[in-house]
Amino acid sequence: MQKNLLFYEKVNKRFILFLALVCFSGVLFAQNKTITGKVVTNESDSSLEGVTVKVKGSATSTMTGKDGSFSISAPANATLVISSVGFLSQEVAVKNQSNIIVKLATDQQSLQQVVVVGYGTVKRKDVTGAISSVTAAQIAKVPVTTLDQALQGRAAGVQVINNDAS
Structure with a gap:
């Protein structure tokens, strides 16, 4: 009977120690x-x-x-x-x-850039929509005869149509 009591005391102490470790491990990791x-x-x-x-x-x-x-x-x-x-x-x-x-400090360089929008120009700081950029260097790399061919496929979501009457 005394052996069983000692066994339960050891198990009880181990269980309490295990329970304490589980409870405090959340604090340690969080x-x-x-x-x-x-x-x-x-x-x-x-x-x-x-x-x-x-x-x-x-x-x-x-x-x-x-x-x-x-x-x-x-x-x-x-x-x-x-x-x-x-x-x-x-x-x-x-x-x-x-x-x-x-x-935050304003980035003066990015706000001074001019964006071509359709038939006009707007300063970048006034644009509220998405912007795609195509540089002259990118256009120069492509061997094409017209500007619309050079722009085709360069900006996502842009459809280039040539309405040339000739």
């Missing part, structure tokens, strides 16, 4: 924390909507809301990569912070 923040412009501190916030070296990403705020789960020592069209990308080290404010 080192991610929720990081909140806001993305604003460098010039006027106005909030930026639709900015991509990504954990560097990971597939985890999110986008900012209308007020420029975001929330993402990342390790305490992670680096966030913040990027948006028309702004310079920025890397921010989290360093155990739970709330981050990021100021």
Whole structure:
């Protein structure tokens, strides 16, 4: 009878130890924390909507809301990569912070580019749709006789039609 009691005490201690390890292993492996923040412009501190916030070296990403705020789960020592069209990308080290404010500077070079749209031109900063670029170097590589032949197949979703009357 005493042997059985000793056996159950050993099993009971092992079971409690196993149960404690299982319970605390979740805490050990769950080192991610929720990081909140806001993305604003460098010039006027106005909030930026639709900015991509990504954990560097990971597939985890999110986008900012209308007020420029975001929330993402990342390790305490992670680096966030913040990027948006028309702004310079920025890397921010989290360093155990739970709330981050990021100021993005405008990319003056990309906003000054001129985009040809149908029969007119628009500055890149004013375009809200998708843009495809075909450079002169790409056109020069193709041995064709007309411009429409050179553009054919160079930009996804573009249908080139020659309406030449001759």
